Amino acid sequence: MSAVVENVTWRRMLSPTGNTGDAVFRILMLLVALLMVGIVVAMVIALATDSMLSIRQFGFSFLTSQRWDPIKGEFGALPFVYGTVASSLIALLISIPLSLGIAIFLVEQAPHYIARPVGFLVELLAAIPSVVYGVWGIFVLAPFLRQYVEPALAKWFGWLPLFRGTITGIGLLTGGIILAIMVTPIISAVVRDVLAAVPGSQREAALALGATKWEMIRVVLVNGAPGIAGAVILGLGRALGETMAVTMVIGNRPEISASLFEPSYTIASAIANEFTEATGDLYLSALVELGLILFLVTFIVNGIARLLVWNVTRRTGGVARA
Amino acid sequence: MSVSKRSLKLVAWMVVLLLGFVALACNGGGTGSGAGSVSLQGAGATFPNPLYQKWLSEYGKLHPNVKIDYQSIGSGGGVQQLKGQTVDFGASDSPMKDEDLKAAPGEIVHIPTVLGAVVITYNLTGINQPLRFSPEVVADIFLGKIKKWNDPKIAADNSGVNLPTTDITVVHRSDGSGTSAVFTDYLSKVSPEWKEKVGAGTSPSWPVGLGGKGNEGVTGQVKSTPNTLGYIELAYAVQNKLPVAEIKNASGTFITPSIDTVKAAAAASAANMPDDLRISITNAAGPQAYPISSYTYILVYKNQKDAGKGKALVDFLWWGIHDGEGFAKDLQYAPLPDDIVKRAEAKINSVTANGATLRQ
Numbered sequence: 001m002s003a004v005v006e007n008v009t010w011r012r013m014l015s016p017t018g019n020t021g022d023a024v025f026r027i028l029m030l031l032v033a034l035l036m037v038g039i040v041v042a043m044v045i046a047l048a049t050d051s052m053l054s055i056r057q058f059g060f061s062f063l064t065s066q067r068w069d070p071i072k073g074e075f076g077a078l079p080f081v082y083g084t085v086a087s088s089l090i091a092l093l094i095s096i097p098l099s100l101g102i103a104i105f106l107v108e109q110a111p112h113y114i115a116r117p118v119g120f121l122v123e124l125l126a127a128i129p130s131v132v133y134g135v136w137g138i139f140v141l142a143p144f145l146r147q148y149v150e151p152a153l154a155k156w157f158g159w160l161p162l163f164r165g166t167i168t169g170i171g172l173l174t175g176g177i178i179l180a181i182m183v184t185p186i187i188s189a190v191v192r193d194v195l196a197a198v199p200g201s202q203r204e205a206a207l208a209l210g211a212t213k214w215e216m217i218r219v220v221l222v223n224g225a226p227g228i229a230g231a232v233i234l235g236l237g238r239a240l241g242e243t244m245a246v247t248m249v250i251g252n253r254p255e256i257s258a259s260l261f262e263p264s265y266t267i268a269s270a271i272a273n274e275f276t277e278a279t280g281d282l283y284l285s286a287l288v289e290l291g292l293i294l295f296l297v298t299f300i301v302n303g304i305a306r307l308l309v310w311n312v313t314r315r316t317g318g319v320a321r322a
Numbered sequence: 323m324s325v326s327k328r329s330l331k332l333v334a335w336m337v338v339l340l341l342g343f344v345a346l347a348c349n350g351g352g353t354g355s356g357a358g359s360v361s362l363q364g365a366g367a368t369f370p371n372p373l374y375q376k377w378l379s380e381y382g383k384l385h386p387n388v389k390i391d392y393q394s395i396g397s398g399g400g401v402q403q404l405k406g407q408t409v410d411f412g413a414s415d416s417p418m419k420d421e422d423l424k425a426a427p428g429e430i431v432h433i434p435t436v437l438g439a440v441v442i443t444y445n446l447t448g449i450n451q452p453l454r455f456s457p458e459v460v461a462d463i464f465l466g467k468i469k470k471w472n473d474p475k476i477a478a479d480n481s482g483v484n485l486p487t488t489d490i491t492v493v494h495r496s497d498g499s500g501t502s503a504v505f506t507d508y509l510s511k512v513s514p515e516w517k518e519k520v521g522a523g524t525s526p527s528w529p530v531g532l533g534g535k536g537n538e539g540v541t542g543q544v545k546s547t548p549n550t551l552g553y554i555e556l557a558y559a560v561q562n563k564l565p566v567a568e569i570k571n572a573s574g575t576f577i578t579p580s581i582d583t584v585k586a587a588a589a590a591s592a593a594n595m596p597d598d599l600r601i602s603i604t605n606a607a608g609p610q611a612y613p614i615s616s617y618t619y620i621l622v623y624k625n626q627k628d629a630g631k632g633k634a635l636v637d638f639l640w641w642g643i644h645d646g647e648g649f650a651k652d653l654q655y656a657p658l659p660d661d662i663v664k665r666a667e668a669k670i671n672s673v674t675a676n677g678a679t680l681r682q
Contacts, residue, residue, distance in 0.1 A: 069527035070498075071520070138542040146547070168491050168547055170532050248542075252496030252533025263532050269496070273535060276368075276396030277498025277524040279422070 051289035068254040075286035079254040083264035088239040090176025103191035126185035134248030142169035165259035173260040175250035183235040194227030229309040243268040267294040359387035360634040366400020366413030412621040415500025417600030429624040434617040437656040439556040441579045442567040453567045454479040461513035466530035493552030496533025498524040504616040508604035557654035571613040584656040587611035629675035
């Protein structure tokens, strides 16, 4: 009796319509979704088991130590974590206002014959391989920063420790700027779609109440806030994991320095640089643990960003979710 | 409805066809290797990769039944894969360490193939003659003790050169590299302070400088930044016509890096070569020896499991150290000196399968 009931509830759950095709489709989609979760879990397990040697050897000090010396077998991840987070923050600081500006212009102000080609070009930027950005960074961006931008920053803002030190054109600031250029097309493309999705009635209502164009855009922005935050998180994810372009201009030096002109190092770059020639089990294990930490950093930063989004959504009462 | 059924049928047919092709392709490969042909896998150092690829294509023309693949994944990876027995031969720029040899499941022999060198390049304007460096000066620059171009220690070796007052920006490799291993091995030999503070290895903890990825990354940063100094492979410097410094060798002569001076370094240290041929020839003593030179090796198991594969492997190596050396100069590698070829021959002849020698 109960077996029959159970059977019926099962079938209800699988296919509320009672159609076998629906049930099959439902299970198939469930499997696809579970596969995604399974891959993430498998990755974490693989990273954790392969880094066991290093975790046992260094314990928590791996996260706090600033020494990275493969020859002497001393490994600490702090400079890499700092470089990863700092370069991504610089990238977002530059990219967010830029992307918002591009998206607002494209959606609210540009006539069609300008919006189309400009939008196309912005999306094209996202498709350029990162090695190309890196080469451009070495041969164009770095000399430009060295000759014009960094001396000017040192002159006007030299009283800040951020803008002191030797000017070489290669370093944390250059890495951040390259990342900003790479992240901007992603953020602006998503923000453009978000703004375009804000109902026209909102704009009309604002204008009807006597709002200026600028005030109307503010209404649109507040409505799109959760979506905009989602776009930023997407860009942040790209910035945290970017390897090739950053490694070519950041200077690759595992050191924490107050100055943005000094070379730095990111986790992804370190793994890409050192994995091929890593001999010795402890060295390999330390590199895998770096990968695990990058995973955790991405996780934490994403979590913080999501909290912020949730906070903004609650205050503005927006409906969309990032 | 009928349309979707028809398209389904079409898709099904296409899948069947595709599977058929795949099966055919696999089968083709299978019968190919069955009919007396052998395929060998190798992996390792990136530095000799252009030469090895040339060898593979030339050898393939002479022996179409032997198929050899070489993947340039880096010396470290080559040693790992050889230890894991996933490849038939490995390749490394520096000889394997004792603990790696002990950890391997069988005895490994080192066959030297060619020689390379690491050179110092720089970006200084208004200088027409090559700069000259003493070993201590090179070490002090990379230790961060010499900071300015017009330091008296640099000026002492370069009389008549108008050195700028600017800071030296050091550029080194950021990726783990055999080039770095050779360079730091040299610095450890000429500077006790370097040996104690930094040591030798593929990814040392550099006291100063910017890191560039690969020879091209270091070159890019040196080329685009004034007052920089970095180290790269000889072949790369020659092909890109970069300025290279003369280095004072152990006999006290300033030597321009070239194929001949690298070969001289090998010849000068041939007498010291141990039986297993594992040797570092940096800071060699010959009067014409360029001091930052090094062998690169192919690594094979002394006892081969498969006699057919083993035979093909030793024949290929034999061809490499004889006919193959002829391709070295064009690609800016120094060929082995004659007496080292003899020593390598003996090593190749020592390779066995099931207790029987494979050559002769």
